[in-house]
Amino acid sequence: MKKIIVTVTNDLSTDQRVAKVCNTLISNNFEVLLLGRKLKNSKNLKRNYQTKRFRLLFNAGFLFFAEYNFRLFFYLLFTKKDILLSNDLDTLLPNYLVGKIQNKKIVFDSHELFPEIPELVNRPKVKKTWLALEKWMLPRLRNNYTVCNSIAGFYKKKYNCSFETIMNLPTEKKVELGEFPFKINGKKIILYQGAINVGRGLEKIIETMNFLENHLLVIIGEGDIYKLLKDKVSSENLNNKVVFLGKITPSELHKLTPLAHLGISLEEDLGLNYRFALPNKIFDYIQAEVPILVSNLPEMSTIIKNYNVGEIVKNRDAKKLANQIEQILKKDFSKELKLAKAELIWEKQEQKLLAIFNHLK
Structure with missing residues (x-):
């Protein structure tokens, strides 16, 4: 059974896409370990696969990314695995380095165009750093997928790297009717x-x-x-x-x-x-x-x-x-x-x- 270490920068509890990916993998004979971070308001997790959340000294800005990526690098380096699954650019660097050092397969899931997120629009120096990392790593990756055809096409044109499209769709559900906590009055x-x-x-x-x-x-x-x-x-x-x-x-x-x-x-x-x-x-x-x-x-x-x-x-x-x-x-x-x-x-x-x-x- 191949072991996959999945990494994100969030606290795991609200990331439905990653949860669906992990459930699919665990249901198809892969062993899964999901890594994220622990926040003050993080809820307890009940998953049918292993999870680990890092407690950090810093939870925002450059120091957060530096600390998280540093700790993630050494954890990945000394933990048994067959495949590394990185979610978004902010977890890719340690996955990429460990994958190259230990000759492990790397899979990259781009949930968005990370350098184009609103938080970076008015921060050109920070954006330039993420773009440099993206330009260095993405053309060297071979197992990639993303949420829509537009992002896949964008990366193909910019870096000539291929991305499959795995849409972030909900699981099949039956319609259940609740009740609003107010009167509708026919509106x-x-x-x-x-x-x-x-x-x-x-x-x-x-x-x-x-x-x-x-x-x-x-x-x-x-x-x-x-x-x-x-x-x-x-x-x-x-x-x-x-x-x-x-x-x-x-x-x-x-x-x-x-x-x-x-x-x-x-x-x-x-x-x-x-x-x-x-x-x-x-x-x-x-x-x-x-x-x-x-x-x-x-x-x-x-x-x-x-x-x-x-x-x-x-x-x-x-x-x-x-x-x-x-x-x-x-x-x-x-x-x-x-x-x-x-x-x-x-x-x-x-x-x-x-x-x-x-x-x-």
């Missing part, structure tokens, strides 16, 4: 679930609520602009049209999502990472059989064009967007949603993933 529910951060189009959908009657916007999640959005809702007198539920557990969310009449994903084009975005919530809406309205960005619009499970935003003007929402809610996407739901699941990605690990180069 149409527009749902946003996910991170409450800049660039998610949330300011725009709040403005749009000024032009929608008998509709209710429900926002589920937490993030950097949570308070700003709540203040915006109050200042525009929209408290009777917008409800914030904060962060809830995945099991609770699974029961609330199907109650929506429309799911939204209105990300803005704030750079390559946003342009190539394919948010998990799109597939969660589909699994809940809820039609979706998405931004006119390559990966999201492709889902709409291929599966006809909703519409692409035609105009981001609030009044015109409200009119489009009203028209969408008059349409029936139920047949298309059921077909897409059966197709867009993790179980359909597993064979592609296993083909990579069973035929390492």
Whole structure:
């Protein structure tokens, strides 16, 4: 049985993609050890594979990356393994060095274009360092996969290195209905679930609520602009049209999502990472059989064009967007949603993933 050491920089508890990969591997006769870090608010883990979390002195900035990569290098160097699976550029350096020193197979999963993340947009020196590391290592890797075709194409063009596409799809689920903690009173529910951060189009959908009657916007999640959005809702007198539920557990969310009449994903084009975005919530809406309205960005619009499970935003003007929402809610996407739901699941990605690990180069 081959042993795979899987590495991430998070605390393991919320990374659903990595959990799905590990479960697939452990179910197909691989031994798995997942490495991450321990934070003050980290929850206990119950997994059917081994996990280890490092307690660090530093948990942000350069010192965090330096300390984590230093400790990860020596742990990997002196731990038995056959395969190294690195998730994202911030764990790749120690995996790459140990792999070369000990002649071990390296697999790289790029969840995003790491040097293009929002945190690096206004930090050119730091971004330059990550780009230099990427330029040095990526062309030398042979077993790569990523979350969408756009990122795979980007790396092929930039470094002439091949990436398979393993979409970050949910596992197959049955629709379960819960109950919102407020009265709906016959209103149409527009749902946003996910991170409450800049660039998610949330300011725009709040403005749009000024032009929608008998509709209710429900926002589920937490993030950097949570308070700003709540203040915006109050200042525009929209408290009777917008409800914030904060962060809830995945099991609770699974029961609330199907109650929506429309799911939204209105990300803005704030750079390559946003342009190539394919948010998990799109597939969660589909699994809940809820039609979706998405931004006119390559990966999201492709889902709409291929599966006809909703519409692409035609105009981001609030009044015109409200009119489009009203028209969408008059349409029936139920047949298309059921077909897409059966197709867009993790179980359909597993064979592609296993083909990579069973035929390492």
